[in-house]
Each structure stands twice: as C-alpha cells, then as structure tokens.
Amino acid sequence: MAHNQFALLGQRRFLPFFFTQCLGAFNDNVFRQAIIGLLFWMNATPDQRTLYASLAPAIFILPYFLFSATAGQIAEKLEKSRLIRITTTMEIFIMSLAGIAFVLKLLPLLLVALFLTGVQSTLFGPVKYSILPSVLRPDELTGGNGLVEMGTSVCILVGMIVGGMIFDVAGIHGPWAAAGAVVALAITGNLISRLIPASDAAAPDLKINWNPLIESAAVLKLARKQLAVRNSVLGVSWFWFVGTVFAATLPDYGTKFLGGSYHVYVFALALFSIGTGVGSMLCEKLSARVVEIGLVPLGAFGMSAFLFDLYFARTGVATTADLSVGAFLQQPGSMRIVLDLIGIGLFSGFYVVPLFALIQTRTPKSELSRVIGALNIQNSGFVVAASILTLVLQKYAGWSIPQLFLALAVANTSVALWIFSIVPEFLMRFLSWVLVRGLYRLRLKGVHENIPDEGAALIVCNHVSYMDALILSASIPRPVRFVMYYKIFNIPVMRWIFKTAKAIPIAGARENPALMQAAFDEVDAALAEGELVAIFPEGALTKDGEMAAFKSGVEKILSRRPVPVIPMALQGMWSSMWSRRDSRLGRMRVPRRFRAHVQVVADAPLPAAGVSAESLEAKVRALRGDNA
The missing domain is CATH 1.20.1250.20 (MFS general substrate transporter like domains)
Incomplete structure (x- = not known):
C-alpha cells in the first residue's frame, strides 16, 4: 500500500500515464511558443504578430467547444489505455505536419496543425481525469490529482521556456530544431503510453451521439x-x-x-x-x-x-x-x-x-x-x-x-x-477540517481498505466524545450520514455542521418516540440510496471511558435493510478534549490533551446475516483494545 503520493510514481498503474500526460502538456507549449519564436525569426511585422496573437488562442480552443461532448462519449465507450494510445498516435501525425510547416515556414499550415492539436487535446481531456478513479483507490485520488496538477503546471512552464528558446539557441537551424523537437516529444509520449495498463471501459455499450x-x-x-x-x-x-x-x-x-x-x-x-x-x-x-x-x-x-x-x-x-x-x-x-x-x-x-x-x-x-x-x-x-x-x-x-x-x-x-x-457542504467541511486537524493528530488503520468505494453500508463505532462524528467524517473517504443523539445534534454551532452534513437526530423511545421512528425511517431511506450510515450503538457518550452494551437499534436497522456492517473504533479519545473525563469547564480548556493522538481503526465489512448487537460490540471492543 502506498503511504504517500510519491509512492505512486513507482507503480506502473500510474507512472506511464503521469509521464504521458506531462509530455503532452510539455509538447503543446513547446509547439505554441515555437510558433511565436518563428514569427520573430522571420522578422514578421507587428501586424502579423498581432494577427497570430488574436487567432491562435481561438483556433486552439475552438475544438473544445465543438468536440468535448463527443470526446466524453468516446472516453466512456473505449478502453482507456487504448484511447490514450490513439490520441498520442494522432499527436505524432499532427506534429509531423507542424514540423513540415516549420521547415517550409508556412504559417497557415501551422495554424491548421494548431487546430488539430486542439482536437487531440479535446479527445485526451476526458480520459486524463476519468482514468484516475479507475486505477487509484479513493484514498489515493487527492494525491494522484495533486501529482497530475503539479506535473502539468511544471511542464507548461518548462515547455513555454524551451519553446521560446529554440530559435535563439538554434539560430539559422531554428525551424529544423523546432520541427525535430515537437516530433520527438510526440513519439516519446506515444512510446510511454504503450506501458499504461488496460483500464476497463466505463460504458462499452454506450451509443455515441455524433451531433455536437x-x-x-x-x-x-x-x-x-x-x-x-x-x-x-x-x-x-x-x-x-x-x-x-x-x-x-x-x-x-x-x-x-x-x-x-x-x-x-x-x-x-x-x-x-x-x-x-x-x-x-x-x-x-x-x-x-x-x-x-x-x-x-x-x-x-x-x-x-x-x-x-x-x-x-x-x-x-x-x-x-x-x-x-x-x-x-x-x-x-x-x-x-x-x-x-x-x-x-x-x-x-x-x-x-x-x-x-x-x-x-x-x-x-x-x-x-x-x-x-x-x-x-x-x-x-x-x-x-x-x-x-x-x-x-x-x-x-x-x-x-x-x-x-x-x-x-x-x-x-x-x-x-x-x-x-x-x-454549504464546502464551508461545513472547512470548519470541521479546522476543528479536527487543529485539536487532534489522526492516524488511520484499515479505514481506506475496508470502506467500500460505493454502495450502502452501516458503520458501527464506540462513542467517546462530542467530536466523534467529525473525526469519523474526516477519516472516511466517502460522505457519511451520522445518526446521533438529538441533544448533541443541537449543540450551538455544531448543529449547523451536523445539519449540513445531513446527520440524522435520534431520541430514546421514552423521550420522543416519533423522532426515534423518523430516524429509523431516514436511515432506511439513506441505505436504500446506497449511502453510508454511521451509528453509535451505545446510545450515549461513555461516562467512564469504558464501552457500554450495544443497543438493539442496530439489529432493527439491519432487519429492514440487510447491508454490510463495518466495525470501527476510536482509540485515544477518552483522554482528549471534549470527552466526559472532565467537567464541562475542563472540556473547554486547552490542556495537555490538546492535539491528542487519536487512531481510527476499521475492520472488514461483515454480512448482515447473523450479525447481532452483542457480536458487533465484541468486535468493536477488540478493535479498540485497551486504548480508550
């Protein structure tokens, strides 16, 4: 398992694609800057340079308007590594045409090649981002996207610099140097693209609508x-x-x-x-x-x-x-x-x-x-x-x-x-991110491996502090609907966060039977929609750091909707801020427990059949161990 994004650069499922897209961005900018270099090399008039400066961006971006919808359908229908090889092969032919135009100093032909480069980039765009979820795990997506954006930014910059220097360095041989550079880069990108592993087509039966x-x-x-x-x-x-x-x-x-x-x-x-x-x-x-x-x-x-x-x-x-x-x-x-x-x-x-x-x-x-x-x-x-x-x-x-x-x-x-x-989910996540990252040092164990990428599941976890839901939401790569005691749900400020996150308030049968029934109905509806739902089966925060017996509500949920159950445990929360270890005043202070080390542990999903409140309690106790 990769522990950071740089480990992806040592894996075939990512590295060839990363270099292919970097070379594509690099070559695009070498080509576009080399056209400007040719204009100066030919001593073009200011009017000619102004005409190019006006036409070139429009010519390059026009294919995005015309063909992006078609490109999205093609990327959906075809196996992704095959499509990347097709687009990089197109790049060889387009850059060969551009090379001829450089050598013969044919500016109109360079503009044709620029338009075709826009077409090729349009076809590559959808597969560039849609391939990542196919080859990366959810916990690797942020790092993988970060690498792609970093590589693109650097290659655009270096490409502009190299493209602008070709005619200065090569002198009278500038057109040949420009032609050789763009063709060589295109061939290199195509060769590397052939190392990209196959990735299944997302919708192979899709019927393409050619009307743009x-x-x-x-x-x-x-x-x-x-x-x-x-x-x-x-x-x-x-x-x-x-x-x-x-x-x-x-x-x-x-x-x-x-x-x-x-x-x-x-x-x-x-x-x-x-x-x-x-x-x-x-x-x-x-x-x-x-x-x-x-x-x-x-x-x-x-x-x-x-x-x-x-x-x-x-x-x-x-x-x-x-x-x-x-x-x-x-x-x-x-x-x-x-x-x-x-x-x-x-x-x-x-x-x-x-x-x-x-x-x-x-x-x-x-x-x-x-x-x-x-x-x-x-x-x-x-x-x-x-x-x-x-x-x-x-x-x-x-x-x-x-x-x-x-x-x-x-x-x-x-x-x-x-x-x-x-x-408001954006702002809610920002506030919860500030709270969780500011107050705790999180470590995760088994979370990314055991949370399914899609589909319904019920998460059960021990309940230690008022921050438990925020900590779990910051640890789980998918949105989670939390079932929580209505008095915690209604805490000032936190209420807005919980409500925006679509948490489900619940009360005891004696306190508010209508609210309790509404909560079970909402849980069932969420699971039916394929969402993740998390509950704290103890029913209340621990008062002494020890786990209480799990209540039968979990069995009631599974009897209505038998979905996989994921046991999770929070370790180290009892000695942190916002548990009941201290008085209310004590919880509000920033003592030695500030930035406490907290670990979130998850086990493999369990089938609903045969699961009971007692067996889930035993499983969560084992996950928590002695680290309350």
Missing part, C-alpha cells in the same frame, strides 16, 4: 445532476477564468509595473507555477488522504488575500526598465511581490485539486468522462469570457493591471461566497 450541439446540451445537463458536482464543475471553470486573466496580464505586468525584462515575466510565471505545484502536492498531507473539500474555501480565500496584497504591493508604473531577475529582486518591495505570486499559486492548488477529486468520486464511473467533457466545454467558455473581458477592461475602460488584480480578488471572493452559500 445536442450532445453538448446533454452532457452539460448530466454535470448538473448532483448539486455538489455541479458547483465543483463551476468552481473549476472559475479557476480557469482567474488563471486566464492572470496569465494574460502577467507579461505586461512584468515589464510595465515590475520594470523587468522578458526574463522577469518568466520568473513571475515560474513563481506562480511552482506555488501551484507545491499547493497541489500539499493537498494530500493536509487532507490526510481523503477527498477533503474543506480545503476549497481555504484555497479560494487564500487566493483572494494574495491577489488583494498584489494590488497594494505595486499600484504604479515602474520607474525602471529592462531589469534582470537579480536586479528586480534587489528593488524595494520585490520580495513581497514574490511571496504574493507564490501564495496565489499555492492556494490555487488547495482550491482546484479537491474539486477534481470530488467530481471523480461523486460522479458515477459510467458518466465521469462525459461530465469531464461538460467541464471542458464550460472551461472553454470561461477562458474566452476572461480573455474578452480582460481586453475590454484594459483597452476601452482604461483599467491598469493592478486594478484588474483588485477586481479579480473582489470577484473571486464574491464567487466563492456564492458557491459556498449554495452548497
């Missing part, structure tokens, strides 16, 4: 079926909007406001890319290897904070010009700008990686590729909108680039608040 308009509407509707998925798709598209505005303004910002040369712009882009890569990689550590969407609000508001500070760091035009990177770093206030650029990238990683992981885990596997296709359609629209809006605000409204950064910070905060108000 009708199917685009269909996949966009498919992506809106679940509220959390719909808003995660929206959140990813907004990330592309912010990134497009940022990337479009960074070259002029580097020269006009930082007073630097082209190398200062590349340095600024590198800081942002490195920050994004580091943030993406840290997601697994911060989330404890679960899909932790609580990081999304942290990422969104962190991005806004650093965008705000970037505006205040340099509001006026620089009094210097053509500074080297070293000279720029010696300027007053330069380190503040460096930290802002890294911070924006860092929190961008916190923001986007959990969103991708949520889309992958909450979408049925037979629909995931089409949902990614819908995501790409929407991303394209946001990219175009961001490009047009940036142009209009700069050219016609007279906004400066720092003013654009300020507007982007305000808009990013507003959009984040809007999304989190529609889907």
